[in-house]
Amino acid sequence: MVRCANSSRRSTVREGAMMASCEERGVLAAAFYLVGGLVTMVAASAPDAHRGWLWAIGSSAIVVALGAVLARRRFGYSATLITSVLGPSLIALGIVAGAGGWASAMGASLYTFVAIHVALVLHRHHGAAVMLWGGVTAVAAAGVVAPRLPVAVLVANFVLVCGTLWAVTTWLVEDRRRQAATDPLTGLANRATFTAALAHARDTVQRTGEPLSLVALDLDGFKHLNDTRGHAAGDAALIAVGRAWRPELRDRDLLARTGGDEFVALLPGADAEEADRIARRLCEVMPAGTACSTGVSSWRQGQDLEAFVAEADRALYREKADRAEGSAPKVRAPPRRRAAAPAGDGHGQAAGWSDSRGTGRPP
DSSP states (O other), rough: OOOOOOOOOTOOHHHHHOOOOHHHHHHHHHHHHHHHHHHHHTTTSSOOOOOHHHHHHHHHHHHHHHHHHGHHHHHHHHHHHHHHHHHHHHHHHHHHTTTSSSSHHHHHTTHHHHHHHHHSOOHHHHHHHHHHHHHHHHHHHHHHHHSOOOHHHHHIIIIIHHHHHHHHHHHHHHHHHHHBBBTTOOOOOOOHHHHHHHHHHHHHHHHHHOOEEEEEETTTHHHHHHHHHHHHHHHHHHHHHHHHHHGSSOOOOOOOEEEETTTEEEEOOOHHHHHHHHHHHHTTOOOOBBBBBEEEEEEEEEEOHHHHHHHHHEEEEHHHHHHHSSOOOOBOOOOOSSEEEOOOOOOOOOOSSSSSSSSSOOO
């Protein structure tokens, strides 16, 4: 089975998880190319237009649309880049074939499709490059058909309309994706993002041969904290833990809150030994008065992702069980004379918990 590369090879697992899926990109490319091809064919009826050229360009666009539909489940990021660059090129040819009349004006209006398309499916830097390429093709096409379609008119249309449309759409899309991918309390990735990032990371390490590890984390005594101090104290503890853990991870790692007091750290490129070291470090930097249990697993070629996650969960609950029986010491932050509460964050959440360690209660 051919897997779909959901994002560029340099993207982090979180960026990969937030991008449009392969099928979404394939369907969008097909829609824009199909409509663009039909518009170009309609423009072929204009007086003085090079009808043969316009029919050929329109037909080519429809063929691309058909190919995108058929390959939509495997429409990777590279295919998206190719179709994004090809679009402005075909539009410029259509402007030239329109001979500067209203057929050329119809072709120029298709640059708006380019702006919307790249905003929806490309990383911002790739989108900016494609928009720059679109500007170059617009200037070149206008230079050929001038003075019937002045260069200044076409360039102004591209910069003002298409540039604004791309910028606004990009901002809106990225903002909505961030909201959908983030846990609102801690600002960490949520379960949906972790699930998508896990599949993205698996596909990446299968291609590169790098190791992939996972650390499951669970706060000790969290239920006791909520029961005795209230949910505001529990929320503050979760926020403080997320702030303590994030600086300890690399840019390419993903830290997610998957529910309640459960967290995971996805570690592309880290083997079992490195993952164990990171797990110990995360326990050591816990805010004063808090503690956690951890479980580590390392992915093996051919291993099911559910089994990979379940392996880390089993290791975590073994540690919790051993700790509850007193057979394993808790990993604690360095002792302090006073358990200082984390500073407030402006949302009325200020205190961690100081009575959840050493209570003798099961986690």
